[in-house]
Amino acid sequence: MLVLHTTSSNVTLTLVLCRGLDAAVSELRQHELDEHALGEAWLERDCVSIDSCAQSSSNENPYFGTRLSVLAGVWLSGNNSALLLPLSAQRLSDAEAGVRAENHGSLEFARVPEGLRVQSYAPDFDLWRREGSLACNPAKLVTISADASARACPGTRAYLLLDCVKPLQFDAGAQMLVRLLPEDKMHFCTQTYRQACTAPVSGLSSQVCADAAAYAMTVPVAAAIGSTSLVKYEFLEGYACLRAGDLASPKTDAATVLSRARRRRTA
Numbered sequence: 001m002l003v004l005h006t007t008s009s010n011v012t013l014t015l016v017l018c019r020g021l022d023a024a025v026s027e028l029r030q031h032e033l034d035e036h037a038l039g040e041a042w043l044e045r046d047c048v049s050i051d052s053c054a055q056s057s058s059n060e061n062p063y064f065g066t067r068l069s070v071l072a073g074v075w076l077s078g079n080n081s082a083l084l085l086p087l088s089a090q091r092l093s094d095a096e097a098g099v100r101a102e103n104h105g106s107l108e109f110a111r112v113p114e115g116l117r118v119q120s121y122a123p124d125f126d127l128w129r130r131e132g133s134l135a136c137n138p139a140k141l142v143t144i145s146a147d148a149s150a151r152a153c154p155g156t157r158a159y160l161l162l163d164c165v166k167p168l169q170f171d172a173g174a175q176m177l178v179r180l181l182p183e184d185k186m187h188f189c190t191q192t193y194r195q196a197c198t199a200p201v202s203g204l205s206s207q208v209c210a211d212a213a214a215y216a217m218t219v220p221v222a223a224a225i226g227s228t229s230l231v232k233y234e235f236l237e238g239y240a241c242l243r244a245g246d247l248a249s250p251k252t253d254a255a256t257v258l259s260r261a262r263r264r265r266t267a
Helices: 021-030 088-096 125-131 193-197 203-214 244-248
Strands: 015-018 047-051 056-060 067-069 109-111 116-123 136-145 173-177 217-221 230-235
Touching: 021 217, 116 125, 193 203
Parallel strands: none
Antiparallel strands: 015 047, 015 109, 047 056, 056 067, 116 136, 116 230, 173 217
16 A cells, blocks of 8 residues: 555655657666656656646646646646646747647646546547537547556556656557666666666666566657647545545545645655
């Protein structure tokens, strides 16, 4: 079971939505294993975070300085101000200048903590053109269920930083990475497997070493033109956000406490 996060905790298990899947994977493969840590800026350069308990975004209202609402169980567009990404303005400017095409509001990957289900899809653009309404195209739906049996980020099971880069695109690709021998260069750092994994390693690094030695791995590849722009999160059964005073309540018997709204750091 996860450590309880309540009003007495400074840590919130944050849901993070991002662009830049290929860049994130590239950074992940270049950094040394001892640099692997949850919430690294080099991995999540173009992202917005969501406090699932406060149901609010890391983006703020420019006039009042309050965090923008992101309700659980509600489909939201990537064009929504609450989901605006740091590099959105630059991408839009480049598109208007004719540098490249841009699907404004497109999302590519997520960091999903245990206890949440995240769904994303590409809208039915033909319906949008004909009727001006948004509807899900069932063939383009992606569901990530981060329960106790999954490698959530973070979660009950051991995980590696690659598990914090979950594709949201229905048409994302994958690249196979072969199983490593002791003298082979690691997939996720500049050292060989023997150099990186012979010395005592811990945390996220230990799981990278265990996986690389056991079997071939795959890394996600972003779709050429992202069309996934609607997303929804909700709580899985048996998970909840409770106050410290609720811990003595019978309703906690079947629930894992995720977090509370107040926090000083978001990793």
